[in-house]
Amino acid sequence: MEAPVLVSNTSSQPMPDSKPSPWGMPAVTVEPVSFAEVMSEQLACSLHQDEENQMEKSMSHTLEDLEVWDQTEGSTDCSNDLILAHLLQMEYDREHDVCLVRQEQKFNGSSKVSVSFNNYRRLPREMLFDSDEDDDEEIGAQHWDMFEKAEKSSPAIGRSGFTRHGGEITTKHDPIICSHRNACRVMEFPPGFLTGDGGSFDMKLSNHVYNKLKVHSYAEQRRAARLHDKKEKSTAEHSLDPKTRLILYKLVNQEVLEGVNGCISVGKEASVFHAWGGKPADQIVPGECAIKAFKTTLSEFKNRDKYIRDDYRFRERFNKQNPRKVIHMWAEKEMHNLTRIRKAGLPCPEVVALKKHVLVMTFIGSDQKPAPKLKEAKLSLEQFNQAYSQTVEVVKRLYKDCHLVHADLSEYNLLWHNSQVWVIDVSQAVEPNHPRALEFLLRDCTNISTFFKKQGVGDVMGPKELFTLVSGLQLPGEGAELLSEIQNYERDEEILAHGCSDKSDYFEILFSKVQTQNT
Secondary structure: OOOOEEOOOOOOOOOOOOOOOOOOOOOOOOOOEEHHHHOOHHHHHHHHHHHHHHHHHHHHHHHHHHHHHHHHOOOOOOOOHHHHHHHHHHHHHHHHHHHHHHHHHHHHOOOOOOOOOHHHOOOOHHHHOOHHHHHHHHHHHHHHHHHHHHHHHOOOOOOOOEEEEOOEEEEOOOHHHHHHHHHHHHHHOOOOOOOOOOOOOOOOOOHHHHHHHHHHHHHHHHHHHHHHHHHHHOOOOOOOOHHHHHHHHHHHHOOOEEEEEEEEEEOOOEEEEEEEEOOOOOOOOOOEEEEEEEOOOOHHHOOOHHHOOOOOOOOOOOOOOOHHHHHHHHHHHHHHHHHHHHHOOOOOOOEEEEEOOEEEEEOOEEOOEEOOEOOOOOOOHHHHHHHHHHHHHHHHHHHHOOOOEOOOOOOOOEEEOOOOEEEOOOOOOEOOOOOOHHHHHHHHHHHHHHHHHHOOOOOOOOHHHHHHHHHOOOOOOOOHHHHHHHHHHHHHHHHHHOOOOOHHHHHHHHHHHHHHHHO
């Protein structure tokens, strides 16, 4: 039985409807080949010989390209298309080989076992780099080889700690061996520790110098790690750590804000930024907004638990062991206080959004210019009189209508805008049933009286008179005596609130609470 014959469908004659090739390539005629010839060993040998001939031909073309490059380098003649094609192809090959070199450096790094991509390069190495770069690399390699060769030429010392060579005993503490080994090891120190390449001299490092460099290198690593950690997690500078920036990005993506501008003010516990309001679908946002970002360094909140620990609204959620949650609660507390003050009709910023420790409010001012604080406002005596009467009214209505004590009311937390006093910074405000609310109220009254007396305002009430007007309590004494009476009054109210008959029972309850917290 005859072997089957494989016949190609390709015809030697072009199709009548087909157009000739635009490149003028003639049609290739494929001769029919039998299956026996395909399986023959002679055909395999001939194909292998053809591949070798093709490789030799490609190498000859590469040499021709090099000759063309040498002849045309530096010339401006671009009339020959063949030369241009060669030059363009060589540029492509050069870019390909440069990428291979970068990949090779990335895989190898500082490892002693290296990976080479030389088999995949398209150009010789002398065409990939300039001669100056090659000289520098060769010099550096020579220096490194000199250190490495000096280390390898040293006699190997085993676990015994010494070796015999030529009748002499060499220990592991030999200064020459240690100096060569240290010179080679110092090259492996972390990046950023500049050691050089030897400078064409036989560098030797004693153990004392090498240990000093090693300790310094480790210290620099730890210092860099601390600085990186502080930079990523703290917000001492303008409160904009990566988490705060991410919150602002989300507010912009949700169209709550259109853009964030510069910093308005920097305080001890927060920073305020100006922003343009967006146009979300579910709420109305003013054109100008103020962003209050509380600092997450936690240093300013260590002694502020007294404002939130005894507040019944946050008492169950308060945990001093997790200070970051305290900051979130601090921002939430300011939001609730501002909402309560706004409902009472007092002038204060309106809350737009709250995201963790970032509070977005309406901007008090116009055209990106914030309203001045009473401390910085340049007012006439008549305007100061007007501001004093408004401030007294604010303190009274905060206590009676809003059931709040500001606890930090001063000329720094009152703004003057459109001939009106505006209240800000109410995160520390507490309710009148707070154990220290009356102490905070007396402090607010003292700050107000002291400031407006300095401004020359007439008929300014004293701290005790203003305290009595706001709280309605008639307590004896002045100054420290009045403060002592207020503390005694608050302690008596606390005793009555716990249902105790006398102070001894109350102190027993406090002692049991302390023991419970300690356990």
